[in-house]
Amino acid sequence: MNLPATAQKFIVHWGEMGARWGINRSVAQIHALLYLSPRPLPADEIAETLAIARSNVSVGLKELQTWGLVRVTHTLGDRRDHFDTSSDVWELFRVIIRERKRRELDPTLALLRECVSEAKVSESKQLPHLDERLEAMLEFMELTDAWGERAAKLAPKNLRRLAKLGDSIFKLAE
Amino acid sequence: MNLPATAQKFIVHWGEMGARWGINRSVAQIHALLYLSPRPLPADEIAETLAIARSNVSVGLKELQTWGLVRVTHTLGDRRDHFDTSSDVWELFRVIIRERKRRELDPTLALLRECVSEAKVSESKQLPHLDERLEAMLEFMELTDAWGERAAKLAPKNLRRLAKLGDSIFKLAE
């Protein structure tokens, strides 16, 4: 595909942002392209459009599928797999939250719970407040986890509605 | 310093998590150590405790200072710089939000605004919905930005209170 300059700019930036958040640049670019595309794209078209090796696209698409961000579709008269992603940013947000929670937050919670129970019994001279600090961190992660859980359950439309309530929500805290 | 096993576990995990979020492993470990420490630590003690080169600690601490996460302090009779970080997780959260907003969200918003105004005028045959998609993304980022802004302004105590309101807030959206 021949990309308009605007789309190129967006895709390149998306790749850079992905890299800053621990997502491989090409993977982020593939996702950005699919997000802009009005139709599912076959892997070779992605490779050609982004000027990366076909094999890389294959790996990137697998990765995006493990995140639940990309689906395979087929069309009559074409043997090739076609790939697409949701065009709803709130849905994408939901999926990413769910997955990062599963991959990172849950293991961190498990570890923190272990650490907290260990720290309670064994006092350390070097780190006298170890248990307090770990407990504070655990509380933070548990609250984050609960928010993630709830956000992941909400329908995209409601998530958007909630986001728009911003001001009134923050007033609750003052 | 001689680290208790529990503290080691936490620091190692923190390093791995940092790496997944685009933070250098040693940098994240330094921060984790300072978080657990009851007192500011001099750089050489950090290097020794984490078994990394002194020069590396220097660079890592500089990086943490640019994030606003670490301060330098001094004590009488010791020429060395001592470093510490907030022991309040909500304060840390606030600082990180503020900084990621500044570094990543703000530039992304600027770019998206550019893209949206370009896309409005120049129609693309390949990507007929380009403008819609970019506008949806812009709206998402603007809302995220507004939440970040508000969260960064809130006092740590209020941030915690708000986090604990979780359930009742999400009910608003249904």
Add this chain to the structure above:
DNA sequence: TCATTATTTCTGTAATTTCTGAAATTTGGG
């Protein structure tokens, strides 16, 4: 079944990032 096309896996290379130890610079006390 066979030929063709599509996809994935694998291997080596390139690029990037991280890290160390030495050298240079800065700081503060005497």
Add this chain to the structure above:
DNA sequence: CCCAAATTTCAGAAATTACAGAAATAATGA
């Protein structure tokens, strides 16, 4: 102002990650 301690800078080594192209595998339909 000089010395010693502390810190930073820097260049290269080590490790990791990303990537391309070839080879292998799988799928399709004639």
